[in-house]
Amino acid sequence: xxxxxxxxxxxxxxxxxxxxxxxxxxxxxxxxxxxxxxxxxxxxxxxxxxxxxxxxxxxxxxxxxxxxxxxxxxxxxxxxxxxxxxxxxxxxxxxxxxxxxxxxxxxxxxxx
Amino acid sequence: xxxxxxxxxxxxxxxxxxxxxxxxxxxxxxxxxxxxxxxxxxxxxxxxxxxxxxxxxxxxxxxxxxxxxxxxxxxxxxxxxxxxxxxxxxxxxxxxxxxxxxxxxxxxxxx
Numbered sequence: 001x002x003x004x005x006x007x008x009x010x011x012x013x014x015x016x017x018x019x020x021x022x023x024x025x026x027x028x029x030x031x032x033x034x035x036x037x038x039x040x041x042x043x044x045x046x047x048x049x050x051x052x053x054x055x056x057x058x059x060x061x062x063x064x065x066x067x068x069x070x071x072x073x074x075x076x077x078x079x080x081x082x083x084x085x086x087x088x089x090x091x092x093x094x095x096x097x098x099x100x101x102x103x104x105x106x107x108x109x110x111x112x
Numbered sequence: 113x114x115x116x117x118x119x120x121x122x123x124x125x126x127x128x129x130x131x132x133x134x135x136x137x138x139x140x141x142x143x144x145x146x147x148x149x150x151x152x153x154x155x156x157x158x159x160x161x162x163x164x165x166x167x168x169x170x171x172x173x174x175x176x177x178x179x180x181x182x183x184x185x186x187x188x189x190x191x192x193x194x195x196x197x198x199x200x201x202x203x204x205x206x207x208x209x210x211x212x213x214x215x216x217x218x219x220x221x222x223x
Contacts, residue, residue: 033210042116043211045210059210089153091154100157101211105152
């Protein structure tokens with residue numbers, strides 16, 4: 001595709017439910033990143049993939065958060081037993097190696 | 113711990129004004145500094161700077177990096193209402209591929 005795409009664009013869930021967020025990177029980009037942005041805050045790094053492996057997952061805030069990437073392309077970020085503090089915009093970006101990162105439109109997650 | 117500080121946090125100007133946004137950083141093994149514009153959700157890429165003293169320019173926007181003093185500025189001349197957005201500064205290190213972002217500058221351009 002022409003750019004990074006993410007789905008869903010908005011997700012409202014109840015506290016304690018699991019959610020899955022999807023990212024389709026720019027075709028051919030080997031690196032993929034997940035960030036989150038809470039209201040009025042800057043972007044907070046979560047995890048980085050190079051191909052299908054994640055050499056840096058140090059930003060995941062707890063073991064309720066996990067991510068995988070298959071086929072060097074699509075990535076899924078899963079949040080288990082969601083809490084209200086998980087409410088944020090989750091942004092995915094991709095890049096060729098370590099050059100500029102291009103962002104998707106994000107998923108706005110609201111945990112009630 | 114890598115750190116990026118932007119100033120001012122918010123700025124209100126009138127159309128036609130020139131603005132300068134500031135970004136200072138502390139990062140181990142600096143590789144690059146990037147500027148993004150965020151209007152709704154997706155930050156859109158503006159500039160990537162890796163060398164000191166070389167100005168990057170795109171239309172009314174320009175940016176320069178000072179690696180000795182560890183800061184960058186983003187200039188916008190003849191501002192328009194469409195420039196209203198959050199401007200994010202981020203740094204990348206050679207030791208990893210994550211970007212560390214500042215809190216952003218909220219720019220409002222009034223007609």
